[in-house]
Amino acid sequence: GAVVSQHPSWVICKSGTSVKIECRSLDFQATTMFWYRQFPKQSLMLMATSNEGSKATYEQGVEKDKFLINHASLTLSTLTVTSAHPEDSSFYICSAGPIRGTYNEQFFGPGTRLTVL
Amino acid sequence: ELKVEQNPLFLSMQEGKNYTIYCNYSTTSDRLYWYRQDPGKSLESLFVLLSNGAVKQEGRLMASLDTKARLSTLHITAAVHDLSATYFCAVLLIYSGGGADGLTFGKGTHLIIQP
Numbered sequence: 395g396a397v398v399s400q401h402p403s404w405v406i407c408k409s410g411t412s413v414k415i416e417c418r419s420l421d422f423q424a425t426t427m428f429w430y431r432q433f434p435k436q437s438l439m440l441m442a443t444s445n446e447g448s449k450a451t452y453e454q455g456v457e458k459d460k461f462l463i464n465h466a467s468l469t470l471s472t473l474t475v476t477s478a479h480p481e482d483s484s485f486y487i488c489s490a491g492p493i494r495g496t497y498n499e500q501f502f503g504p505g506t507r508l509t510v511l
Numbered sequence: 512e513l514k515v516e517q518n519p520l521f522l523s524m525q526e527g528k529n530y531t532i533y534c535n536y537s538t539t540s541d542r543l544y545w546y547r548q549d550p551g552k553s554l555e556s557l558f559v560l561l562s563n564g565a566v567k568q569e570g571r572l573m574a575s576l577d578t579k580a581r582l583s584t585l586h587i588t589a590a591v592h593d594l595s596a597t598y599f600c601a602v603l604l605i606y607s608g609g610g611a612d613g614l615t616f617g618k619g620t621h622l623i624i625q626p
Contacts, residue, residue, distance in 0.1 A: 428613035438554075438600065440613035488554055489613070500544060500603070500614060507554040 417488035517617030
């Protein structure tokens with residue numbers, strides 16, 4: 395099956411710093427990747443849709459200037475949390491669908507746990 | 512706005528028993544997903560249901576989809592402790608132009624199976 399990786403798997407940073415999280419599709423190409431956030435004991439909430447070669451689409455209430463998304467290639471999307479604050483501490487998970495947009499399967503990465511001190 | 516409601520949100524049951532988790536959604540969709548999440552881990556795909564009447568089974572888990580009722584069920588047969596986890600259903604909206612939103616998740620069912 396298709397594999398999606400994320401790096402780093404966990405990160406601890408000081409308040410005010412920026413953190414970059416990478417999401418890679420290892421054995422398939424993905425024109426679209428999705429970024430989700432999950433707070434403890436809660437469900438996953440879609441943050442944004444990352445489209446290769448174009449601007450990301452953000453969900454209502456998600457600050458696009460704070461959560462910068464770049465989808466530079468068909469196998470890599472990055473999420474940068476700028477000027478992170480403790481309330482940004484969360485579990486960030488990306489997903490990707492097969493190229494050609496069949497959307498019959500969603501492949502999730504292992505997640506990145508961000509802790510902001 | 513698509514809404515996905517899952518119930519129950521918490522379920523404690525004994526090994527050997529049967530139970531069903533329900534997932535209702537508010538907008539027409541023919542792509543319904545079930546995932547398992549263990550503590551501290553990401554999502555494990557269980558089932559992808561693509562059409563009305565779809566039924567899929569894997570081991571002690573069986574999922575079904577009724578698109579007319581906008582309802583999916585995840586049935587657990589003769590539960591065992593290893594099935595303890597949080598289970599999420601999720602719905603995908605696909606646009607006529609070929610694009611799609613990300614998944615909309617239910618709140619999850621925290622399942623504890625006691626020996």
